[in-house]
Amino acid sequence: MMQTERLVRRSTCARTKVGRKGAAVRASAARGGGRPHQQQSSSSRAVSRKESGAARRMAAAPRAIAKEVMLSKAPERLCREGDTGMREKFEKTIRKAQDEICAAITAVDGKSFHEDTWTRPGGGGGISRVLSDGKVWEKAGVNVSVVYGSMPPEAYRAATGVDKKGSTDPNDRVPFFAAGISSVMHPRNPHAPTMHFNYRYFETDAWNGVPSQWWFGGGTDITPSYVDEEDMKHFHGMYKGVCDKHDPEYYAKFKKWCDEYFVIKHRGETRGLGGIFFDDLNDKDPDTIFEFSKECMNTVVPSYVPIVERHVNDDFNEEQKEWQQIRRGRYVEFNLVYDRGTTFGLKTGGRIESILMSLPMTARWEYDHEPEEGTEEAKLLQYTRNAATWV
Amino acid sequence: MMQTERLVRRSTCARTKVGRKGAAVRASAARGGGRPHQQQSSSSRAVSRKESGAARRMAAAPRAIAKEVMLSKAPERLCREGDTGMREKFEKTIRKAQDEICAAITAVDGKSFHEDTWTRPGGGGGISRVLSDGKVWEKAGVNVSVVYGSMPPEAYRAATGVDKKGSTDPNDRVPFFAAGISSVMHPRNPHAPTMHFNYRYFETDAWNGVPSQWWFGGGTDITPSYVDEEDMKHFHGMYKGVCDKHDPEYYAKFKKWCDEYFVIKHRGETRGLGGIFFDDLNDKDPDTIFEFSKECMNTVVPSYVPIVERHVNDDFNEEQKEWQQIRRGRYVEFNLVYDRGTTFGLKTGGRIESILMSLPMTARWEYDHEPEEGTEEAKLLQYTRNAATWV
Numbered sequence: 001m002m003q004t005e006r007l008v009r010r011s012t013c014a015r016t017k018v019g020r021k022g023a024a025v026r027a028s029a030a031r032g033g034g035r036p037h038q039q040q041s042s043s044s045r046a047v048s049r050k051e052s053g054a055a056r057r058m059a060a061a062p063r064a065i066a067k068e069v070m071l072s073k074a075p076e077r078l079c080r081e082g083d084t085g086m087r088e089k090f091e092k093t094i095r096k097a098q099d100e101i102c103a104a105i106t107a108v109d110g111k112s113f114h115e116d117t118w119t120r121p122g123g124g125g126g127i128s129r130v131l132s133d134g135k136v137w138e139k140a141g142v143n144v145s146v147v148y149g150s151m152p153p154e155a156y157r158a159a160t161g162v163d164k165k166g167s168t169d170p171n172d173r174v175p176f177f178a179a180g181i182s183s184v185m186h187p188r189n190p191h192a193p194t195m196h197f198n199y200r201y202f203e204t205d206a207w208n209g210v211p212s213q214w215w216f217g218g219g220t221d222i223t224p225s226y227v228d229e230e231d232m233k234h235f236h237g238m239y240k241g242v243c244d245k246h247d248p249e250y251y252a253k254f255k256k257w258c259d260e261y262f263v264i265k266h267r268g269e270t271r272g273l274g275g276i277f278f279d280d281l282n283d284k285d286p287d288t289i290f291e292f293s294k295e296c297m298n299t300v301v302p303s304y305v306p307i308v309e310r311h312v313n314d315d316f317n318e319e320q321k322e323w324q325q326i327r328r329g330r331y332v333e334f335n336l337v338y339d340r341g342t343t344f345g346l347k348t349g350g351r352i353e354s355i356l357m358s359l360p361m362t363a364r365w366e367y368d369h370e371p372e373e374g375t376e377e378a379k380l381l382q383y384t385r386n387a388a389t390w391v
Numbered sequence: 392m393m394q395t396e397r398l399v400r401r402s403t404c405a406r407t408k409v410g411r412k413g414a415a416v417r418a419s420a421a422r423g424g425g426r427p428h429q430q431q432s433s434s435s436r437a438v439s440r441k442e443s444g445a446a447r448r449m450a451a452a453p454r455a456i457a458k459e460v461m462l463s464k465a466p467e468r469l470c471r472e473g474d475t476g477m478r479e480k481f482e483k484t485i486r487k488a489q490d491e492i493c494a495a496i497t498a499v500d501g502k503s504f505h506e507d508t509w510t511r512p513g514g515g516g517g518i519s520r521v522l523s524d525g526k527v528w529e530k531a532g533v534n535v536s537v538v539y540g541s542m543p544p545e546a547y548r549a550a551t552g553v554d555k556k557g558s559t560d561p562n563d564r565v566p567f568f569a570a571g572i573s574s575v576m577h578p579r580n581p582h583a584p585t586m587h588f589n590y591r592y593f594e595t596d597a598w599n600g601v602p603s604q605w606w607f608g609g610g611t612d613i614t615p616s617y618v619d620e621e622d623m624k625h626f627h628g629m630y631k632g633v634c635d636k637h638d639p640e641y642y643a644k645f646k647k648w649c650d651e652y653f654v655i656k657h658r659g660e661t662r663g664l665g666g667i668f669f670d671d672l673n674d675k676d677p678d679t680i681f682e683f684s685k686e687c688m689n690t691v692v693p694s695y696v697p698i699v700e701r702h703v704n705d706d707f708n709e710e711q712k713e714w715q716q717i718r719r720g721r722y723v724e725f726n727l728v729y730d731r732g733t734t735f736g737l738k739t740g741g742r743i744e745s746i747l748m749s750l751p752m753t754a755r756w757e758y759d760h761e762p763e764e765g766t767e768e769a770k771l772l773q774y775t776r777n778a779a780t781w782v
Contacts, residue, residue: 114758116759130758130759132757132758139756139758141758265737266737266738266743267743325753332723332727332754333727333747336724336727336728337727337728337734337737343728346656346657346728347657352657353758353759356756357758359720359756360756361757362716362753362754362755362756363723363753363754363756364752364753364754365747365750365752365753365754366523367505367521367523367530367532367744367748368507368521368744
């Protein structure tokens with residue numbers, strides 16, 4: 001929309017300039033033979049290509065967490081040495097879940113996950129596992145990470161509701177700990193759905209006279225290109241089962257939250273067909289919520305893998321593959337425009353390849369594509385426009 | 392980045408709720424046969440699928456401009472009847488440019504553009520032309536549009552620098568007129584570059600004792616997957632020629648502005664290899680700047696089409712096609728995350744299909760893809776990381 005670009009110009013321009021400030025480039029001496037003159041930062045000449053990229057990213061994006069250092073092998077623990085209790089327990093749980101889920105996926109696909117591991121100077125780190133170009137999955141990734149960071153007091157107050165003793169100093173920061181597992185899996189067959197899950201635990205340090213705060217968040221959701229009601233009943237049923245075991249109100253509440261979170265607002269469509277989503281969970285004792293979170297992680301494989309196995313050999317034609325690709329375009333739209341984890345991660349200098357691991361291997365945008373009424377494609381769209389109650 | 396999602400939760404949640412407020416859904420009576428219960432808004436049952444979609448989008452996204460009404464044929468003029476002078480002249484110019492550019496592209500491709508036209512109840516409208524699945528271009532679109540809208544006083548002050556008599560009433564709005572042409576063309580052959588251009592004219596009505604303000608904006612930029620120095624010299628040389636004819640400072644200034652605007656900040660890369668970009672141009676008399684803007688539009692075909700023609704029959708292998716697809720993924724990242732026109736358009740209820748016409752037909756995301764040093768792919772990346780001076 002060219003006509004509106006200008007309205008937001010000034011502020012974005014300012015950001016661009018600030019963003020590039022550190023990378024102040026200057027023209028290098030002209031090279032011979034009429035070749036174009038390429039500008040280089042003086043620092044980038046002296047360092048390796050990888051470091052140069054990191055230096056550029058440091059300059060290009062404000063960094064809320066320290067730059068990662070890649071490791072050749074995953075360390076015993078990502079938590080700091082002194083961290084015990086729920087921090088240690090949650091890390092162990094997400095790493096076990098990562099191992100088990102990756103093993104289950106590999107058992108079906110036949111291909112192994114590639115692993116990348118990093119730490120950060122101030123503590124914490126992550127393990128990204130990605131399976132690309134598999135037999136069953138086009139792309140599947142499972143990340144765990146542990147972050148020691150700090151947030152502005154307003155963010156803390158918004159998150160915790162604690163504001164009586166809040167600082168008014170804008171430079172004040174509240175230290176926090178966060179650990180989580182997140183995953184997206186995109187199968188090849190258009191009749192096999194994409195699945196996403198994410199489970200996380202947060203703690204703030206005691207701050208400004210207020211004791212430490214903690215909460216859990218997470219969810220698992222499914223994104224088929226074609227509606228198979230049995231699949232949806234199985235998936236939602238499994239999560240309803242876990243929820244019901246812990247609290248009779250959980251499923252209805254977290255299902256609704258999921259439907260409301262994964263909305264592509266400019267399309268008036270949900271990204272997929274739901275699941276559960278929760279945040280700020282701290283209304284029971286931590287061990288009870290931990291058990292709920294752990295069971296949610298343990299439900300990923302039995303809720304999802306049988307659905308994929310059921311459809312892995314389904315026949316499909318070129319039109320169906322294209323429809324899947326169009327839906328993957330919608331997945332990209334949601335993740336890049338609305339997903340809070342993604343957009344926040346891109347702005348704060350997280351590890352880009354781990355953040356964008358969630359994007360599908362391939363996606364498609366056809367101008368004004370609208371499936372014909374009465375088709376299976378139109379049926380899927382209908383369900384993204386009006387959330388169903390599956391179980 | 393699961394670990395940071397929570398920090399921005401509260402405000403986004405609020406937006407989600409507000410955004411969905413108008414679409415308050417309620418469970419319909421359960422359907423027979425154990426089928427899932429689908430929720431529908433009562434209003435969507437009575438209207439057609441297209442209208443229902445519109446109603447949903449109205450509810451889902453705050454709308455700064457009136458909903459479009461599709462027409463079967465482009466009207467004689469999109470400007471209001473009483474609009475003369477630059478408004479009328481600029482509309483004529485962009486519509487002529489749209490005709491000529493589409494004709495030139497069709498002459499090369501062999502395929503015609505599909506046209507969609509709309510008006511808006513309060514005046515204005517647009518014409519989208521899209522060529523999909525052509526012989527030479529995978530997707531090429533050229534849009535013109537005329538918008539009568541209104542902006543908040545701060546936006547007006549930021550845009551015009553006029554603030555002495557500014558209103559402090561947050562509900563006050565400054566009426567504006569905007570007309571523009573915008574285009575993106577994605578060829579099939581990985582050796583033929585993508586090209587984008589956009590030229591626009593803005594006017595505010597006299598407001599709060601301040602007389603009417605006006606300005607021009609625009610630019611043309613090129614995004615190859617492989618660097619061909621002759622191509623880049625041709626493209627930049629053509630635009631340098633137009634700039635130099637009008638002002639000796641234009642090219643250096645607008646070339647730099649382009650390099651700084653099209654930055655994918657989280658990657659530390661530019662989207663492409665530049666061109667020109669300008670905004671707020673009102674430092675000469677309007678007719679002089681109009682002539683510059685018109686010449687820029689007229690330079691689109693001679694600066695770009697010969698490059699595509701030179702490469703349309705270049706041999707390429709699967710790896711080169713994949714690299715093009717990866718660069719298209721970067722194009723999507725820029726447009727959805729940073730492009731002001733796109734992000735603003737998505738939020739304000741513009742015509743989604745016209746806004747997202749700029750996205751490529753297909754794109755690809757490979758985990759942690761980094762071309763080997765010394766390859767043509769690494770060379771392209773180098774140029775996106777350190778802007779070159781081509782002419």
